[in-house]
Amino acid sequence: MIIDLHVHTKELSPDADRDAEEAIREAKQKGLDGICFTDHNRAWSVGDTEKLSKKWDFVVIGGMEVDTAEGHMLVFGLHEDIKKTMHVSQLRQMVDKVGGVIIFAHPFKSFLMFGMSDISLDVEQASARPALQVVDALEAFSGRAGESENRLAQDVAKKLGMKGTGGSDGHRPGEIGRCVTIFENDIKNEAELIAELKAGRFRADYFVGGRK
Amino acid sequence: MLSFTRTKVIGVESPKENILLAHGVLDDNIYAMELDVEVKLPDFEITGIQGRMKRTTTAECWKAVPKLGNAISLRIGEERFISKINRGVGKQGCSHFANLLLECCDAIRQQAIYGGWRKLKEKDASLSKESFLKEQLKKIPDLKDSCLLYS
Amino acid sequence: MILDYTRCKHASIAELEENSLLVRVAVEDTFYAAEVEMVVGLPALEVTSIKGKVKRAFSDKCQQAVPLLNEVVGMRVGSGIIKAVNDLVGGPSGCPRLADLILEGFNDVILRYTMPPLREIVPLAGQAQLEAYQVYLRKSPRLVGSCIAFAEGSPYREGLEV
Numbered sequence: 001m002i003i004d005l006h007v008h009t010k011e012l013s014p015d016a017d018r019d020a021e022e023a024i025r026e027a028k029q030k031g032l033d034g035i036c037f038t039d040h041n042r043a044w045s046v047g048d049t050e051k052l053s054k055k056w057d058f059v060v061i062g063g064m065e066v067d068t069a070e071g072h073m074l075v076f077g078l079h080e081d082i083k084k085t086m087h088v089s090q091l092r093q094m095v096d097k098v099g100g101v102i103i104f105a106h107p108f109k110s111f112l113m114f115g116m117s118d119i120s121l122d123v124e125q126a127s128a129r130p131a132l133q134v135v136d137a138l139e140a141f142s143g144r145a146g147e148s149e150n151r152l153a154q155d156v157a158k159k160l161g162m163k164g165t166g167g168s169d170g171h172r173p174g175e176i177g178r179c180v181t182i183f184e185n186d187i188k189n190e191a192e193l194i195a196e197l198k199a200g201r202f203r204a205d206y207f208v209g210g211r212k
Numbered sequence: 213m214l215s216f217t218r219t220k221v222i223g224v225e226s227p228k229e230n231i232l233l234a235h236g237v238l239d240d241n242i243y244a245m246e247l248d249v250e251v252k253l254p255d256f257e258i259t260g261i262q263g264r265m266k267r268t269t270t271a272e273c274w275k276a277v278p279k280l281g282n283a284i285s286l287r288i289g290e291e292r293f294i295s296k297i298n299r300g301v302g303k304q305g306c307s308h309f310a311n312l313l314l315e316c317c318d319a320i321r322q323q324a325i326y327g328g329w330r331k332l333k334e335k336d337a338s339l340s341k342e343s344f345l346k347e348q349l350k351k352i353p354d355l356k357d358s359c360l361l362y363s
Numbered sequence: 364m365i366l367d368y369t370r371c372k373h374a375s376i377a378e379l380e381e382n383s384l385l386v387r388v389a390v391e392d393t394f395y396a397a398e399v400e401m402v403v404g405l406p407a408l409e410v411t412s413i414k415g416k417v418k419r420a421f422s423d424k425c426q427q428a429v430p431l432l433n434e435v436v437g438m439r440v441g442s443g444i445i446k447a448v449n450d451l452v453g454g455p456s457g458c459p460r461l462a463d464l465i466l467e468g469f470n471d472v473i474l475r476y477t478m479p480p481l482r483e484i485v486p487l488a489g490q491a492q493l494e495a496y497q498v499y500l501r502k503s504p505r506l507v508g509s510c511i512a513f514a515e516g517s518p519y520r521e522g523l524e525v
Contacts, residue, residue: 085450
């Protein structure tokens with residue numbers, strides 16, 4: 001089952017240019033089996049995603065991309081808006097209370113202007129980031145990270161024995177499905193998604209329009 | 213050894229009542245540029261802007277100068293002001309112009325908030341800083357919750 | 364015309380021997396003076412230490428924000444940092460001016476790393492420079508569309524797949 005775990009919508013992300021229904025239409029067209037809306041610090045209600053799921057006969061699950069001091073974290077299971085940036089350790093406590101999961105989004109994505117000319121992080125150094133000890137998985141295939149940044153994330157996941165997910169981080173039309181997570185089992189709802197993520201029964205890859 | 217430095221210098225004058233004019237200069241190892249920004253009070257509307265690029269990295273950079281016009285009629289402190297500048301002047305033009313423009317706008321705002329203190333204090337020696345700040349908050353409502361002084 | 368208000372903000376990046384950068388930012392204006400000094404570890408680009416001072420402010424209350432500087436220790440100069448610094452050091456219970464000094468320093472760290480490739484490209488002329496920029500854009504695709512020089516229709520983007 002192929003799911004884009006990281007998609008933004010105009011409804012809840014001010015920097016997105018495409019609404020939820022357009023995203024679903026695009027995901028279906030591209031041959032995905034499901035989509036997760038992970039807007040910035042804003043949570044979709046289960047009722048709203050269920051309605052969309054029914055209307056489009058498609059798996060639609062709500063998550064969130066939460067800003068933390070250590071970077072962006074994809075969260076599933078938490079259904080409250082986050083008002084202020086926190087540390088990932090604080091987020092961990094909140095997510096544990098609801099039995100959810102945390103995925104470190106694009107962990108090595110750099111800043112816009114970087115020439116990155118003479119700076120390179122090796123796997124050893126990258127793996128030492130303390131925030132990696134606190135999350136359940138990391139996004140090893142991100143549609144918005146560079147190829148070398150994704151490769152580093154994949155190598156770090158391997159070194160730490162962590163699972164890597166994939167998601168487009170799509171904000172605009174045409175971006176859905178560039179990276180995806182491929183689950184071994186069928187998933188119909190949030191609870192099943194969390195269970196499969198926790199069990200590690202998935203792999204990730206580039207997909208439509210990706211760099212593969 | 214130093215590998216990079218950036219200096220920004222801003223001066224603000226008041227050529228006539230309710231008008232503040234900022235002149236800003238940015239100089240670093242890579243870029244050098246200048247701006248003149250005119251703002252009308254009390255609504256902090258940007259009414260004029262001129263810029264010059266003195267040192268840049270590409271032959272295309274000068275095309276960012278006319279994009280400064282995208283800031284005209286925006287009001288400092290309005291909703292999403294910073295992202296409007298970053299998009300309209302920065303992304304569509306030059307991010308370093310946007311950076312200097314935001315520095316100029318912040319300087320104008322600081323002058324508008326605190327610039328009246330000395331005269332008022334001279335007129336009324338019993339005026340406390342607390343009551344002055346309260347008064348400023350009434351005049352510039354978007355100061356509310358902007359920092360620990362106004363929360 | 365006599366100026367009513369002046370501001371001077373200066374940032375510097377120094378290379379330390381122990382694989383780190385010393386980032387200093389100071390501002391002095393008519394109503395406020397403050398400085399921040401951070402050590403940024405390489406190659407992780409993580410803030411390993413920070414200290415700062417509010418040397419002069421309109422209100423003594425501004426000093427209360429100084430301990431918030433510690434919130435940035437462990438942060439990495441990378442995606443999401445602007446909101447994190449503004450939320451944790453600026454905001455209603457903090458000081459946006461101290462947050463601004465930190466962000467100025469981070470911006471200058473980024474520019475410091477942008478400089479070496481530019482040193483190679485900028486002195487080139489004509490077609491050689493154009494081609495060098497095209498190679499640079501291929502290596503740093505996030506620069507595409509980030510400013511007018513790399514916008515659609517720019518000669519630097521010719522032949523570049525976006």
